[in-house]
Amino acid sequence: MKPIRIALTKGRLENKTVELLERLGYDCTNARKKGRKLIMPIGNGEIEVVLAKAADVVTYVESGVCDMGVVGKDTIMEKGGTFYEVADLGFGKCRFAVATLKEKDLYEGYRTLTIASKYVNVAKNYFEQKNMDVDVVKIEGSVELAPVLGLADAIVDIVETGTTLKENGLVVKEEVCPVSARLIVNIASMKLRKKEIEELIDKIEKDIKKRAKEA
Numbered sequence: 001m002k003p004i005r006i007a008l009t010k011g012r013l014e015n016k017t018v019e020l021l022e023r024l025g026y027d028c029t030n031a032r033k034k035g036r037k038l039i040m041p042i043g044n045g046e047i048e049v050v051l052a053k054a055a056d057v058v059t060y061v062e063s064g065v066c067d068m069g070v071v072g073k074d075t076i077m078e079k080g081g082t083f084y085e086v087a088d089l090g091f092g093k094c095r096f097a098v099a100t101l102k103e104k105d106l107y108e109g110y111r112t113l114t115i116a117s118k119y120v121n122v123a124k125n126y127f128e129q130k131n132m133d134v135d136v137v138k139i140e141g142s143v144e145l146a147p148v149l150g151l152a153d154a155i156v157d158i159v160e161t162g163t164t165l166k167e168n169g170l171v172v173k174e175e176v177c178p179v180s181a182r183l184i185v186n187i188a189s190m191k192l193r194k195k196e197i198e199e200l201i202d203k204i205e206k207d208i209k210k211r212a213k214e215a
């Protein structure tokens with residue numbers, strides 16, 4: 001039987017996903033001792049794990065080369081795509097927020113605001129919903145620099161502990177939405193491998209419920 005191929009977001013979500021798979025009873029030694037390997041079997045080979053950058057997880061699942069994926073809601077909101085989003089995994093929790101310098105009043109005057117973000121679509125959509133016309137500048141990382149350096153009036157970015165904002169003299173001005181890791185499934189895989197995938201989703205949902213009760 002062909003393994004179910006699951007794309008995992010490398011980095012922050014990786015360890016939590018491996019822990020989840022271990023709680024479900026899969027031996028993840030290969031994923032723990034992976035070195036530079038990017039694709040590896042886990043359990044008794046019934047699952048194959050693919051380690052990819054967040055946006056690529058969506059690409060691989062949407063195309064069908066991976067059956068399932070674990071990716072942040074932030075990436076899903078930014079990139080969009082056609083797939084099933086079947087579970088909120090309850091980890092990788094953070095939020096999108098609008099932030100800027102503490103003393104700055106974003107709404108003084110009628111100037112078009114410049115917003116810096118790694119998530120340009122999320123930023124555009126947020127201000128569009130508020131019927132505000134803004135210029136969005138794409139920044140690749142350390143987005144907090146943009147208002148400090150005077151490139152932008154504010155940022156739309158992920159906030160987790162708030163430390164990065166605080167240490168750079170910025171504050172949250174508006175909450176956009178909560179973010180957490182999601183389980184996504186390819187549309188065709190959901191039909192063709194329904195039983196296996198539904199069983200796995202079921203196990204994951206039970207684990208999420210159990211952990212929510214314990215918390």
Ligand SMILES: Nc1ncnc2c1ncn2[C@@H]1O[C@H](COP(=O)(O)OP(=O)(O)OP(=O)(O)O)[C@@H](O)[C@H]1O
Pocket residue numbers: 009010011012013053054071072073074075092093094141158159160161179180181
């Ligand atoms: N403090 C946080 N900052 C950024 N992402 C977070 C944070 N907490 C949880 N996440 C989640 O973790 C996911 C992966 O983030 P990570 O920083 O590991 O990779 P990335 O966003 O692709 O950045 P990089 O460019 O460093 O690879 C994010 O898409 C988001 O869903």
Ligand SMILES: O=P(O)(O)OC[C@H]1O[C@H](OP(=O)(O)OP(=O)(O)O)[C@H](O)[C@@H]1O
Pocket residue numbers: 140141142143144157158159160161162163164165
């Ligand atoms: O609220 P905090 O706990 O401080 O976390 C938020 C920070 O973490 C993320 O950056 P990341 O570390 O992914 O680096 P990047 O800026 O290079 O994307 C995010 O873009 C914020 O800068």
